[in-house]
Amino acid sequence: MQNKIKEAMQILIDLEVPRGQQNERTALCLLALLGIEPKIKWENADCPLVGITPMMQFAKEHYDKNYAPNTRETFRRQSMHQLVEAGIALYNPDKPDRPVNSPHAVYQISTAALFLIRQYGTNTYQISLKKFKTETGSLVKKYRKERKMQMVPVQINKDENITLSPGKHSQLIKDIIEEFAPRFLSGSTLLYVGDTGNKWGYFDEKIFDKIGLTFDEHGKMPDVIFYNSSKKWLVLVESVTSHGPVDSKRQLELDKLFKTELKKIYVSAFPNKQTFTKYSQDIAWETEAWISDNATHMIHFNGDKFIG
Numbered sequence: 060m061q062n063k064i065k066e067a068m069q070i071l072i073d074l075e076v077p078r079g080q081q082n083e084r085t086a087l088c089l090l091a092l093l094g095i096e097p098k099i100k101w102e103n104a105d106c107p108l109v110g111i112t113p114m115m116q117f118a119k120e121h122y123d124k125n126y127a128p129n130t131r132e133t134f135r136r137q138s139m140h141q142l143v144e145a146g147i148a149l150y151n152p153d154k155p156d157r158p159v160n161s162p163h164a165v166y167q168i169s170t171a172a173l174f175l176i177r178q179y180g181t182n183t184y185q186i187s188l189k190k191f192k193t194e195t196g197s198l199v200k201k202y203r204k205e206r207k208m209q210m211v212p213v214q215i216n217k218d219e220n221i222t223l224s225p226g227k228h229s230q231l232i233k234d235i236i237e238e239f240a241p242r243f244l245s246g247s248t249l250l251y252v253g254d255t256g257n258k259w260g261y262f263d264e265k266i267f268d269k270i271g272l273t274f275d276e277h278g279k280m281p282d283v284i285f286y287n288s289s290k291k292w293l294v295l296v297e298s299v300t301s302h303g304p305v306d307s308k309r310q311l312e313l314d315k316l317f318k319t320e321l322k323k324i325y326v327s328a329f330p331n332k333q334t335f336t337k338y339s340q341d342i343a344w345e346t347e348a349w350i351s352d353n354a355t356h357m358i359h360f361n362g363d364k365f366i367g
């Protein structure tokens with residue numbers, strides 16, 4: 060078992076991955092990506108689709124390495140992210156538009172890396188290694204381009220665009236900004252947009268500071284924040300696809316998160332009536348609801364007190 064781990068670490072060194080990934084954890088990730096158990100030869104390496112949890116289970120079952128469940132993010136952020144960036148592994152090759160935070164996310168060894176690693180320990184390995192290194196730059200650019208094509212473009216204003224990680228959640232955020240805001244928040248300014256791949260997808264720090272808005276950076280931010288200067292509103296919007304709406308608990312959390320004298324408006328946004336119906340019992344009073352495929356209407360859980 061230990062010999063195989065050492066060989067996997069040597070391959071990582073040969074591939075010149077960052078020093079922070081030349082370790083046992085990343086070596087076990089590589090072995091799982093290749094389906095290499097201790098007695099399987101490198102020439103018989105395979106290319107299964109593997110998620111983070113199955114990788115950890117593989118390490119425990121075949122290499123007697125037991126990692127705590129709370130290290131899952133370490134595997135993802137400190138091992139697999141770098142292997143993907145290096146063109147060694149592919150992220151969601153079976154479904155590139157799968158959301159970043161999906162529990163079904165998977166990885167697969169790239170075709171070029173598989174071809175190389177199957178030659179480890181043979182006379183042709185060094186030649187193939189040199190070729191792989193030469194072509195890696197173009198490979199990485201190719202994979203990034205494919206990934207970029209799946210990103211969700213969002214028009215922030217007439218002069219600015221951003222892209223969000225692919226998925227239904229981001230598509231709904233796009234609808235909130237491009238469909239909801241022009242209809243119901245005319246004259247408002249977009250302050251913040253969250254993203255499943257990057258907590259701070261968009262953040263207008265200047266306006267935050269200008270209006271004296273403070274918040275706990277460690278708190279769970281809403282998905283979208285707008286500011287209406289004429290009405291002195293701070294509009295906090297949750298994009299509801301797989302997680303819940305603004306219920307009473309979440310309303311209290313958001314109220315504590317933002318320290319401001321502005322009037323806080325809470326909105327739960329849904330992609331369709333089916334999702335709204337699923338969560339309608341949980342929506343807090345004194346909040347608003349909006350359904351993307353019925354974009355011209357609002358549902359007020361407090362009459363027309365605010366946006367009405």
